[in-house]
Every structure is written in structure tokens, then in C-alpha cells.
Ligand SMILES: Nc1ncnc2c1ncn2[C@@H]1O[C@H](COP(=O)(O)OP(=O)(O)O)[C@@H](O)[C@H]1O
């Protein structure tokens with residue numbers, strides 16, 4: 001049996017799966033937590049990855065490894081390859097003003113969409129680099145190269161030697177690489193940052209990224225696949241086909257689809273990303289998703305299972321109580337300084353059950369807005385991510401989305417997608433290897449348009 005490893009280094013944690021390259025069967029797995037916060041020393045990702053690998057039984061018998069990670073994070077390295085400052089993550093909104101300035105300077109959002117398929121908001125690497133140049137000029141001066149979390153972890157796995165590499169999917173989240181032309185827009189980077197640091201070489205989906213070289217293992221190691229952004233890996237892991245929309249409820253909420261042609265939304269709501277197979281991945285991202293449920297459970301002093309029970313015991317629409325869940329500011333709509341709010345508190349709705357229901361419905365209405373913005377009438381809506389483990393989410397989602405939702409067996413689809421990419425590298429085939437599809441459950445419910453309507457009424461008041 002030939003083994004492959006897939007890594008998901010996402011916002012809250014690092015997960016490693018080890019699978020049979022031929023059948024896709026899960027053999028071993030491990031996970032470790034990431035620190036809280038929107039700026040993180042990349043060394044903490046390395047520590048978590050090492051712990052998760054150890055827990056998964058090591059890589060000694062693994063033939064290929066691929067790393068998928070949270071998109072957009074700004075990792076700046078100096079001449080000697082040392083990290084210049086903590087990485088600013090996708091959900092760090094200090095670069096919001098920088099994004100506004102960049103959009104204005106290029107002549108408006110449509111110009112950016114045309115140039116790189118997306119319009120910068122605080123999340124994009126290009127906005128973070130502008131922020132760095134303006135607020136920490138010393139760090140900016142010491143920055144010899146810039147890469148993304150998955151690029152940096154891949155480089156570390158390769159022994160922190162040799163060139164930095166990335167892939168189309170993750171490069172498309174920088175704001176200075178065009179999915180339509182497949183080229184860096186160093187002119188945009190220079191205009192944003194004042195200079196052009198060294199950038200990772202963008203690999204094709206089937207290229208190799210070297211070999212794993214860990215200090216304790218001086219011999220030839222496993223082959224490294226290009227890796228990709230976590231959403232691109234999730235599309236591969238869940239086996240999304242053109243015609244599907246995937247809704248992921250992780251730290252971020254995302255709605256995305258596999259497309260054959262690049263997109264360029266001049267409103268900036270849909271980011272025109274590339275995927276990990278040579279296709280494209282139009283995507284809408286929110287800053288607030290699974291952690292809305294964590295916050296509601298914390299406020300109620302209960303665990304997530306009890307939150308589910310409470311939410312399911314309350315009436316649809318929570319008696320008019322609506323939660324607008326902008327707890328970390330928001331990216332879609334672009335309201336970086338927004339806060340969350342509750343509308344419709346009465347004596348009747350002041351109960352734990354109503355609050356739990358409002359949190360679940362508010363989070364889902366927010367995601368349904370993201371789904372609508374994609375403008376796709378899909379054959380299937382697939383619900384994945386940590387939040388899809390919630391019974392209340394699975395039961396209420398079809399009512400809020402107004403259509404059935406397909407919930408794949410809870411699993412680590414980002415890490416699985418990375419593992420599939422690693423198996424693809426070994427196979428050398430035209431398309432990724434086909435692994436048997438896992439189980440799914442279809443959830444159906446009567447549509448509840450009044451829940452969406454009430455949410456739409458109050459969302460602008462936040
Ligand atoms: N049963 C559950 N009910 C609700 N939320 C859950 C459940 N299990 C996990 N989660 C939430 O999912 C989130 C983690 O999801 P994940 O997709 O791993 O995030 P990320 O990839 O962004 O780190 C956490 O906020 C966690 O509380």
C-alpha cells in the first residue's frame with residue numbers, strides 16, 4: 001500500500017490525514033491547535049504541524065505530502081529566510097483602509113477585477129503589504145520575500161532550503177497574480193508595497209515541489225505536491241463537480257463553485273480565484289461562521305450539543321429575534337468595523353432557546369446571502385466544515401437556503417483534498433485520481449423565506 005499525507009493548516013488548527021493513495025482509505029490522522037488571534041508567528045504553525053504529524057504516526061512510510069492552508073496570510077521573510085514579523089491572517093482587518101486606498105488608486109473596483117479577478121479587501125495579501133509599508137516601514141525594508149502560509153510550510157517541510165513555491169489557487173488570493181493570464185502583476189505589487197520582494201514560483205497543479213527533508217530524517221524523503229489554499233483543497237477533497245456549490249462553515253464561511261472559466265466580479269463580492277486542478281473557483285467569503293455558534297454557546301454557558309438542542313426547541317424565526325453575526329467585523333458585506341447585534345428582544349424571546357435559534361439562523365442567513373451572491377442555481381449544495389457537524393445547522397440550513405442540502409459524512413475535507421493532490425503527484429495522471437465518494441446525508445425542510453426576509457430587514461441596521 002502506498003501512503004500519502006494531506007495537511008490542513010487552517011485558522012484554528014492543523015490536521016493531518018494519511019490515506020492509501022490507491023483507494024483513498026483513511027489510515028491514520030492527527031491534529032493540533034493553533035494559537036488564537038489574527039496575527040500569528042508562523043513558527044506556531046510549524047509546531048502544530050509537527051505535533052499533528054507525530055500524532056498521525058509520522059511520515060516515514062509516506063510517499064507524498066501536500067499542504068493546504070488558510071488563504072491570504074502575509075508571511076514576510078528576510079534575506080536569510082527568517083520571519084520578519086508575525087503573519088497577518090486573512091481575518092485581520094487592520095488593512096481595511098489600505099484596501100480602500102488601493103482600489104481608489106487603480107481607478108476603482110472594476111479595474112482590479114479585470115487585473116486579478118478580485119477586488120482587494122482587508123483579507124488580501126496585497127492590502128496587508130500596503131499596511132506594512134505604511135505602518136512598519138522597517139519591517140517592510142527587511143522583507144526580501146513574501147509568501148503564504150501553505151508556501152511557507154511546504155518550504156519548511158523541504159528543509160527550509162531552496163526556492164519558495166506556491167500554486168495557482170493560493171496565488172490567486174494575493175491580489176497580485178492573475179488567474180486569467182497565470183502571471184504575477186508585479187506592477188500592482190510595486191504600486192502597493194513600493195518594491196517587489198521575491199515571490200514564490202507558481203507551480204502547475206501536477207508539478208512537484210521537492211522532497212520532505214526533516215532534521216531527524218536525512219535520507220530522501222516523501223515527494224512534496226504543490227499544495228494549495230484551504231478552500232481549493234476542500235473542493236478537491238469533497239469531489240466538487242462543475243454544477244455543485246460548496247458551503248463551508250469553518251472559521252470563515254465560504255460559498256464556492258468549480259468553474260471552467262475565470263470570473264471577474266466588478267462589485268468585488270465574488271472573488272475570482274483559481275482552483276487546484278487548472279480550473280477556477282469563484283468564491284464568496286464571510287469572516288463570521290462556526291465561531292458564531294461558539295460565541296452563542298459561551299454566552300449561554302452551554303456546550304455545542306446543548307446549543308443544538310436549545311436551537312431546535314425554539315420556533316422557526318425565533319419569535320422575531322434576529323442575530324446579525326458580524327462578531328469579527330465583516331468582509332462580505334465589506335464592513336470591517338461592524339459588530340454583531342440582536343434585534344427583536346422581548347420578554348418572550350429572552351430565553352436561551354430563542355437566543356440559540358437566532359444565532360444558528362443568523363449565521364445561516366448570512367451564509368445564504370453569500371450563496372446567493374454566487375448567482376448559481378446548483379445541482380447540489382454541499383455543506384462542510386466544523387460547523388456542519390452541528391445537528392441544528394444541518395436541520396435548519398435547508399429551510400434557510402430554501403433547498404435541500406447535502407452533508408457529506410463529517411470529515412477533514414481540506415486535508416483530504418491535499419492528500420488527493422499528493423496522490424495525483426504520484427499518479428502523474430491528467431486528472432486527480434478518483435477515490436470512492438464517501439457517504440452523504442440529504443437534509444430537506446420546508447423553505448422559510450420569512451426568516452431570510454426578517455434578517456434582510458435588520459441586517460443593514462448593524
Ligand atoms: N458539533 C459542532 N457544532 C458546532 N460547531 C462545531 C461542532 N464541531 C466543531 N465545530 C466548530 O467548527 C469550528 C472549526 O471548524 P474548522 O472547519 O475545522 O475550522 P478551520 O478550518 O477554520 O480551523 C470551530 O469553531 C468549532 O467550534
Ligand SMILES: O=C(CO)[C@@H](O)[C@H](O)COP(=O)(O)O
Nearest residue numbers: 010011070071090250251252
Ligand atoms: O480568506 C478565506 C477565503 O478567501 C478563508 O476561507 C481562509 O482561507 C480561512 O479559512 P478557514 O480557516 O475558515 O478554513
